Amino acid sequence: MEKPKLFITGANGLIGNILWEGLAGTYELYGVDVEGGGDRNIAVADLSSPEEIESTMVAAGPHLLIHLAADPSPDANWESVLTNNIIATRNVYEAARKVGVKRVVFASSNHVVAGYEDDLPAGGKIAPQDPPRPVSYYGASKVFGEAVAHMYYECYGLESICLRIGAVQDNDQPAENLREKQLWISHRDLVYLFQRSLEARVGFGIYFGISDNRQTYLDIRNAVEELGYRPQDDSFRTPNTRK
Numbered sequence: 001m002e003k004p005k006l007f008i009t010g011a012n013g014l015i016g017n018i019l020w021e022g023l024a025g026t027y028e029l030y031g032v033d034v035e036g037g038g039d040r041n042i043a044v045a046d047l048s049s050p051e052e053i054e055s056t057m058v059a060a061g062p063h064l065l066i067h068l069a070a071d072p073s074p075d076a077n078w079e080s081v082l083t084n085n086i087i088a089t090r091n092v093y094e095a096a097r098k099v100g101v102k103r104v105v106f107a108s109s110n111h112v113v114a115g116y117e118d119d120l121p122a123g124g125k126i127a128p129q130d131p132p133r134p135v136s137y138y139g140a141s142k143v144f145g146e147a148v149a150h151m152y153y154e155c156y157g158l159e160s161i162c163l164r165i166g167a168v169q170d171n172d173q174p175a176e177n178l179r180e181k182q183l184w185i186s187h188r189d190l191v192y193l194f195q196r197s198l199e200a201r202v203g204f205g206i207y208f209g210i211s212d213n214r215q216t217y218l219d220i221r222n223a224v225e226e227l228g229y230r231p232q233d234d235s236f237r238t239p240n241t242r243k
């Protein structure tokens with residue numbers, strides 16, 4: 001049986017590399033990134049140009065898409081956020097609609113709800129349905145991305161799963177910092193969450209993406225129930241983080 005074609009934006013970044021390795025067995029992979037390099041099937045294009053992303057996507061003809069490309073810094077300035085997060089995300093959705101992509105998995109962020117962090121009661125959790133409270137242009141750009149995703153679902157039936165990712169570490173170890181530890185997602189849980197997001201029978205949804213961390217302030221129950229996400233790791237398990 002032919003593998004479904006999966007197109008990954010920002011494929012040369014941290015998460016792009018992890019997903020490429022984890023999903024290559026299941027999907028026929030195509031990528032795009034503004035940075036070239038490597039011997040994988042990754043085209044060089046700037047997603048802030050509608051023509052560049054459209055021609056790259058037409059050439060690949062994907063069924064499914066993972067949209068990772070963005071300026072991922074919470075301190076990113078307005079010009080960079082506008083170009084790489086806001087304009088680029090709209091261009092990706094418009095190109096996806098034109099080439100007939102069935103579903104997009106959008107890399108949103110915990111920064112959509114960062115405003116709750118200072119006034120949460122002890123043991124309190126933020127649910128994905130709580131109103132967004134961004135405190136940065138970066139966080140606001142992810143609220144915009146979720147809204148565009150919803151708009152393309154409502155207007156065109158283009159499905160989207162928005163994953164508000166916690167904290168991915170290059171070395172796959174939880175950070176010492178308490179906040180980052182609570183937000184940790186291991187590489188294998190990340191790959192599984194994206195895989196479930198590509199496959200689950202859900203038209204549109206918003207979910208937090210973290211491991212099964214026993215101490216956290218993000219509620220992942222809807223990801224478990226609706227996507228079938230089964231995280232295996234816990235940043236607070238000692239001495240090993242692996243089950």
Ligand SMILES: NC(=O)c1ccc[n+]([C@@H]2O[C@H](COP(=O)([O-])OP(=O)(O)OC[C@H]3O[C@@H](n4cnc5c(N)ncnc54)[C@H](O)[C@@H]3O)[C@@H](O)[C@H]2O)c1
Binds near residue numbers: 015072107110169
């Ligand atoms: N790493 C995390 O812990 C984390 C947490 C929450 C959300 N996210 C989100 O996940 C996504 C991937 O994050 P990452 O950590 O892999 O970041 P990264 O910076 O390692 O990768 C992003 C990639 O996107 C590319 N890119 C940026 N602007 C582009 C443009 N205009 N056109 C084409 N390519 C462009 C970059 O060249 C880079 O390779 C981002 O959207 C980020 O906001 C990441």
